[in-house]
Amino acid sequence: MTDNINPLVEMKNISISFGGIHAVENASVDLYPGEVVALLGHNGAGKSTLIKVLSGAYRRDGGDILINGAAADIRTPRDAKKYGIETIYQTLAVADNVDAAANLYLGRELQTKWGTLDDVAMEANTRKVMGRLNPNFKRFKEPVKALSGGQRQSVAIARAILFDARILIMDEPTAALGPQETAQVGDLIKQLKQDGIGIFLISHDIHDVFDLADRVFVMKNGKVVGNARTQDVTKDEVLGMIILGKVPPGATPGPGAMKVS
Amino acid sequence: MADTAHSTTTGGASQTGNPVTRFFRATEIDTRMLGMVGALLIIWIGFHILTGGLFLTPRNLWNLSVQTASVAVMATGMVLVIVTRNIDLSVGSILGFTGMVMGVLQARMLPELLGFDHPAIWIIALACGLLVGGLIGTLQGVIIAFLGVPSFIVTLGGLLIWRGATWFVTSGQTVAPMDVNFRLMGGGTEGSIGATWSWVVGIIACIAIAVAIINARHQRKRFHFPRRPIWAEYVLVGLGCVVVLGAVMIANNYFWPVNIARRYADANNIAWPEGGLLISQGIAVPVLIAIAAGIVMTFIATRLRFGRYVFAIGGNPEAAELAGIKTRWVTVKIFALMGVLCAIAAAISTARLNAATNAQGELDELYTIAAAVIGGTSLAGGIGSIAGAMLGALVMQSLQSGMVLLGIDTPFQRIVVGAVLVVAVWLDTVYRARAK
Structure with a gap:
């Protein structure tokens, strides 16, 4: 597992454009098992678009995706799930009106031998998973709407790990949360990391993710400015990458790096 | 975290609150549903007093149950349609058209082929009606889901198209009488x-x-x-x-x-x-059909994946799509199901009238939608129950039937029904706001 020669995910030279606008151009990122990689950039920098290519929500125009070193064919969210890629969206993609168990199993419901929903088994597993993630969680029978932001987030994360996600994508995971709940999600991420899950954190706010991430990739105008290990750079240097595209000495420059003439 | 205080709703530790709250909590009876039953009882008792004891008689209640059946059947499907944030304005016209198809088949075409009162006539006519209803629903569903035309427009078009088609089939003539066995579906002395x-x-x-x-x-x-x-x-x-x-x-x-x-x-x-x-x-056949439809639809809505998807799509279409649910196909299936239910309602209504007319089911789309909405289906999507919608249909029919007994003129009946619809939804909005 600590064999870090093969990255878990390698996205090579990904390009995607919408109506002539290059949302992502020639972007390459990689992720190793048990690693947290933060994808930073302003709103509209292309980070969410790039990651939606990986999660199957968008189809890439060019480039390759390698999972465990092998080329992966990802066209739909269903394909991505087959490769163990689970996404937790910025908008907390949960169905508000059904309970936690229904959300955890949405699209992959357990069925009894008569083809009906096996609600009891689903609730049992949900209780198990939630007990591990968030022992305070007791409101299994209520619609997710009635839960707090942190609880909803833990439902979304439980949904991902329930199906043995190897790769977790979290789009602004703490944007909707208060400080206490943010800390809770931070603990959760550390726990998942120990299980050898690779995590992409996407954020426009460096403070949210800097302490959690092992490496950062910075994007600007659809291109990768560069990447760096968080231990080699300071927050201010990363901020410089985000705002100006200026690559500090501790980072590896990418195609979007500011040209120093 | 603060949520632990609220976490005992389903637990045995519901020792807080007054006895009434505790009772509802323990039995898990939906208080909203109970409110509807209460409203229904008030309407019934009110009419009973106003009509001088005519309303709560076995005869009137029995008739009420038969009159409710057709709209109640369609309301079960309308719940799923509205839950997914769609609407179906064409149900009355589909009822008219499928009713006319079944009528022409059993009164004109099949007797020529098989002979008068042949025992297979009713089943062939019914099967054809269900098929036609299902196909119409599928067609509308495909246009909504795959061509991206809003359901309001597609079914508004359907309202005109299928009504026109109903006229076209017999050039506006009424078709009667219905097959002897087919008539059993309409209730009456034989059909009980x-x-x-x-x-x-x-x-x-x-x-x-x-x-x-x-x-x-x-x-x-x-x-x-x-x-x-x-x-x-x-x-x-x-x-x-x-x-x-x-x-x-x-x-x-x-x-x-x-x-x-x-x-x-x-x-x-x-x-x-x-x-x-x-x-x-005894119990009338159309009532049994409606109850069976209610049970089957409840089963579909709560026990099958399909039903789970319907509610998930209603709650958050984007999340459902991202979870890998084929939302478009679910939409098509919902409308196909709605079409089949319209055909069942058409069978009940033509059998009861012992005729297929070109005006059959007119305004039924509005009563069906009203029944679903009074029954607690939220037009914002994601919320609704089959039992509630059927109860809603019963409330609507009780109002109408009570006003007929009181001798209130048709225009006033409509005014009252319309006002009740608005008030009911307003009360529901207030209730939901409080419940939060």
Whole structure:
């Protein structure tokens, strides 16, 4: 597992454009098992678009995706799930009106031998998973709407790990949360990391993710400015990458790096 | 975290609150549904007093149940349509068209082929009607889901198209009479199952209620989930049985009209007794059909993946799509199902009228939508129950039937029904806001 020669995910030279606008151009990122990689950039920098290519929500125009070193064919969210890629969206993609168990199993419901929903088994597993993630969680029978932001987030994360996600994508995971709940999600991420899950954190706010991430990739105008290990750079240097595209000495420059003439 | 204080709703530790709150919490009876039953009872008792004791008679309640059946069947499907944030304005016209198709088949085409009163006529006619209804629904669903035309527009078009098609089939002529066996679906003296079978149905229903509750309890026990207190289970079984058997008793207390009973007595050489021959109508066939539709639809909505997807799409279409649900196909299936239910409603309504007319089902789309909405289906999507919609249909029909008994003119009936719809939804909005 600590064999870090093969990255878990390698996205090579990904390009995607919408109506002539290059949302992502020639972007390459990689992720190793048990690693947290933060994808930073302003709103509209292309980070969410790039990651939606990986999660199957968008189809890439060019480039390759390698999972465990092998080329992966990802066209739909269903394909991505087959490769163990689970996404937790910025908008907390949960169905508000059904309970936690229904959300955890949405699209992959357990069925009894008569083809009906096996609600009891689903609730049992949900209780198990939630007990591990968030022992305070007791409101299994209520619609997710009635839960707090942190609880909803833990439902979304439980949904991902329930199906043995190897790769977790979290789009602004703490944007909707208060400080206490943010800390809770931070603990959760550390726990998942120990299980050898690779995590992409996407954020426009460096403070949210800097302490959690092992490496950062910075994007600007659809291109990768560069990447760096968080231990080699300071927050201010990363901020410089985000705002100006200026690559500090501790980072590896990418195609979007500011040209120093 | 602050949520632990609220976490005992399903637990055994519901020792807080006054006895009434505790009772509802323990039995898990939906208070909203209870409110509707309360409203229904108020309407019934109100009309009973206003009409001088005409409303709450076995005869009127029996008629009420038969009159409700057709709209109630369609309302079960309308719930799914509205839950997914769609609307179907074409149900009345689909009812008209499928009714006309079934009418022409059994009154004109099939007798020529098979001979008059052939036993297969009704089943062929019904099957064709269901097929046509399903195809119309599928077509509309495909246009909505895959061509991206809003359901409001597609079904508004459908409202005109299928009504026009109904006219076109017979150039506006009424088709009558219906096949003898087909007519049973419409109720009436023939189309009721009599006292004995009504009791059989009632007792089976009671056993089913008990088995379902016991089974649910066993399941929860197996996984060590919190359970309802045992007395609450008994209360639920008891309540269910009382309601079922009470309904059967009422249906059995409505007797055949004197002249039909006399003809029957003559035909079977039964001596005419002193107080008249009392033959129970029992539960009407259309009511059984509606109840069956309600049970099947509830099963589909709550026990199958399809139903789960319907509600998930209603709650958050984007999340459903991202979860890998084929939302478009689900939409097509919902509208196909709606079409089939329209055909069932058409069978009930043509059989009851003993004719297929080109005006059949006019305005039914509005009554169906109103029934679903009064029954707690949220137009914002994601919320609704089949039982609620059927109860909603009963409320609507009770209002109409009560006003007919009071001799209120049609224009006023419509004014009242319209006003009630608005007030009911307003009350529901207030209730939901409070519940949060």
